[in-house]
Amino acid sequence: MMQEAYKCLETVFGYTEFRSPQDEVVESLLAGRDAFVLMPTGGGKSICYQLPALIRPGVGIVISPLIALMQDQVSALCELGVRAACMNSSMPPGHNAEIENMVRRGALDLVYIAPERLTLPATLDWLSSVSISLFAIDEAHCVAQWGHDFRSEYLQLSILHERFPTIPRVALTATADAKTQEEIIARLGLERASVYISGFDRPNIQYRITQKLKAKNQLLAFIQQEHPNDAGVVYCMSRNKVDSTARWLHEQGVNALPYHAGLSKEERQQNQERFLREDGIVIVATIAFGMGIDKPDVRFVAHLDLPKSIEAYYQETGRAGRDGLPSTAWMVYGLEDVIKLKQMMAGSEASEQFKQIEQRKLDAMLGLAEITSCRRQTLLNYFGEVLKEPCGNCDNCLTPSQTWDGTDAARKALSCVYRTGQRFGAVHIINVLRGKMTDKVSQFNHHQTSTFGIGEDLSDSQWRSVFRQLVARGYLSVNFDHGQLFLNDRCRRLLRGSETLELRLDVAVKAEKNRTKRERNLPVGEENLVLWEALRACRKTLAEEQGVPPYVIFHDATLKAMMDEKPATLQALATISGVGQKKLDKYGATFLEAARQHY
Structure with missing residues (x-):
């Protein structure tokens, strides 16, 4: 069956080889086994279930949480010559019933369906009466109650295992830490599933x-x-x-x-x-x-x-x-983001256990934002993946962060919070530190405190940076009522003088550096710009004629390959990654003609 899978990959999807571990997932599903797939966005998750659904007898049922995603993927599949459709609440009267009849007649290869529709008794009865090749549960992290995008309707999807025990299921996601992975597997009954994790890195x-x-x-x-x-x-x-x-x-x-x-x-x-x-x-x-x-x-x-x-x-x-x-x-x-998120968390009606988990997640996000070393290493490490060398493609690698000894400034900031009663937000504390005689400073007699004016050497933005980092590192906390700052136990060593503190030096990014990076991100060089725009114009015209987004015709990566390799014949165009037989027949001659004028 894998020989047939490779043939289908090339003729339908226009690719000559799988990305790892696509081939292993496909082989597992073709053999009727369950699978759990963790693959980064853009890593090719959809082929993992689309291709086996074309080869195995019956219709592939894809559970997807968003109508836009369903319609988008169905349009792309139809352009490839795949018989696909979707069932959701946005369809006109009679549409879903017609889809059900088409499946009964064996006229469809893939049907996308929303989870709330799938679990209706009538839908389950219909599925029980037809031949099903597989179930694919996309965006599977939605089942995790401790995850970042929980959808309650996903909890009912365990019914697939109970109602259709012999039909292979595959759950797919791009985002799940170790705890979320365990929860997905447990809630969907995938304990015996093969697990495929291809990594989280997006080097581009x-x-x-x-x-x-x-x-x-x-x-x-x-x-x-x-x-x-x-x-x-x-x-x-x-x-x-x-x-x-x-x-x-x-x-x-x-x-x-x-x-x-x-x-x-x-x-x-x-x-x-x-x-x-x-x-x-x-x-x-x-x-x-x-x-x-x-x-x-x-x-x-x-x-x-x-x-x-x-x-x-x-x-x-x-x-x-x-x-x-x-x-x-x-x-x-900035600091206001940290305060706002901490206020939202503290003020929510969630359980204390959930709040603690959310707080740990926010602290990890703050750590990523404040880190002065490679961001990609920190990001991947959060998901349990090790990147041995700095990536060379994040701001900290491209322009190494400067630090400064913020010990004295931090002590002044913490002392001012204490001297003013731990009842005020950062704006007022900064005004006291900088010796500004505002109405509020006068009202509370804070011009008489020992910390009034001791921070004149730093600007407002520099003090905001100090307070942001003190909150991010746990020296200060935020009261959720009005954003007041108060001291944490962690600040004791710093105030006693037994600890020093290195802070990130925040500086404005120069436009010169941005322009350099812009040149890096250009998809083509100046010498190919005319050809590139000609190919994009051709794609746009065809997309408008077909009523689909331009990328459904061909991805930018496929156009770039055409530009680089400059195929002169349909046979040569067929070797370009992303050009399947249906698209070659439908669009090949048009693209060759458009490109030929600019070779």
């Missing part, structure tokens, strides 16, 4: 985290200098911030659109469709956007606020560069 993504000064201006400079006309996603913590940021970027000439749950369903769908189908759209969104979005040419993901966990950060940044081409994960964060 450049990770960069910097101090938040004027966040919107920093973002605009990043986009204009490094990713003009590129597709990207900007994440914000609140809906209001999404709206104001998208509006402001649009006024500055960036093709930006908002996305959050407060918008109408129609507007969300319209904005998402534009993002998928048009080039150079920037989506500004809450974390509600993006899970399972299969757009491969997102060149950057930016965060204007700190994510609450490394899992969330990895999942969100992983939406960049799914095609393997150079991409950027860029983030600014």
Whole structure:
């Protein structure tokens, strides 16, 4: 059967070889065994179940949490000549019943279905009456209650094991630490499944985290200098911030659109469709956007606020560069982010056990943000993976962080928090340290404290950096009511003089450095730019004719291979990775003609 799998891989998907461990997963499912697959975003998880579903008798049932993901993948499969469809609540009356009948007639190879529909008694009865090749549970981390994207409807998916014990199941995710992996396996009854873990590293993504000064201006400079006309996603913590940021970027000439749950369903769908189908759209969104979005040419993901966990950060940044081409994960964060997240956690109605887990996850995220060594090593280590050498493709590797002896400044900061009664936020404490006679300072007589004016040597932004790092490192805590700072036991040694403290030196990133990195991230050199744009224009025209996103025709990586190898015949074009037989027949001649004019 593996011989047939290799033939299917080449003729349908246009690839001559599997990426490890795709071949092992495919072989396991073809043999009727269960599997658990942990593979980074862009690593090729979908082929692991799509290909066996084409070879095994019956229809493959794919459980997917988002309607957009289903429709996106179905469109891509249909372009490959695969008989695929989806069933969800957005379909017109009669559509789902027609899909059920098509499956009964053996007219479909793959059906994507939402978990809440799958577990309906009528759906289970229908599935019991047809031949099923396999069940694929995509985004399987949604089953983990301690994970970052829990969906309660996923808990019911254990019914597949009980109701269809002889049909192979595969659970797939790109984001799961060791505890989450155990929970997925236990909740889905996959204790006997073969486990395949291919690693978390995304070497094409450049990770960069910097101090938040004027966040919107920093973002605009990043986009204009490094990713003009590129597709990207900007994440914000609140809906209001999404709206104001998208509006402001649009006024500055960036093709930006908002996305959050407060918008109408129609507007969300319209904005998402534009993002998928048009080039150079920037989506500004809450974390509600993006899970399972299969757009491969997102060149950057930016965060204007700190994510609450490394899992969330990895999942969100992983939406960049799914095609393997150079991409950027860029983030600014500040003390206000730390305070806001700690307030949200402390004020939630969750159990104390859950709060403690969330706090540990936030502390790990703060550690990644504050680290002065290789970020990729720290990120991978969180997921239990070891990178022996620094990556050379994160900000700390490219521009090694400077540190300074912050012991004296930290003692002044901690003393001022104590002298003012541990009842005030960072802004007021900084005003006292810098000797500013504000109304609040006068009201509480804080100009009479011994710490008034002892920090005049540092600027407001430098003090914010000090306080941010003191909170991140556990010397200070935040009261969730009004963001007041108070001392932790950990600060005793520092205040007594028996401990010193090295702090990161936060400096503004120079535009010169950004321009250098932008040149690194260009997909093509100047000598091939005309050919590259011609191939993209050809793809866009065909996509509009077919009513699908451009990447469904061919990924950027496939266009780049065409540009590099310059095939002159259909036979030569057929050797390009990503060009299957159906697409060769359908689009080959058009692309050859478009390219030939620019060779």
